[in-house]
Amino acid sequence: MLDTSRVTAELEAARAFADTVGLRTQLEGRLTYLNRYAAPKSTRCVLSPDSAPYSFSFEMQRETRRDEWSAWFSGMLTYHGPRDGVDAPTMGWTIRT
Numbered sequence: 001m002l003d004t005s006r007v008t009a010e011l012e013a014a015r016a017f018a019d020t021v022g023l024r025t026q027l028e029g030r031l032t033y034l035n036r037y038a039a040p041k042s043t044r045c046v047l048s049p050d051s052a053p054y055s056f057s058f059e060m061q062r063e064t065r066r067d068e069w070s071a072w073f074s075g076m077l078t079y080h081g082p083r084d085g086v087d088a089p090t091m092g093w094t095i096r097t
Contacts (some may be wrong), residue, residue: 002006
């Protein structure tokens with residue numbers, strides 16, 4: 001399960017930006033990857049805001065007891081390209097742990 005409840009506005013902005021630069025499919029692909037990684041019933045991926053534009057941190061969590069979750073590992077869904085504050089030579093979103 002992909003939990004985006006903490007980043008509703010930020011995710012909407014990232015999707016709108018991705019539409020303007022023709023990368024919506026790529027962004028959605030990365031989100032789908034995180035969702036599938038967290039697909040087992042007892043695992044979830046929680047997205048959180050990040051200070052980098054159009055980027056997110058994430059934490060994979062495992063259910064330890066009914067409705068109790070603990071951190072498994074964390075990472076970043078990072079945008080690189082125009083308007084990223086660095087103007088990286090590559091363009092798109094990458095996942096890093």
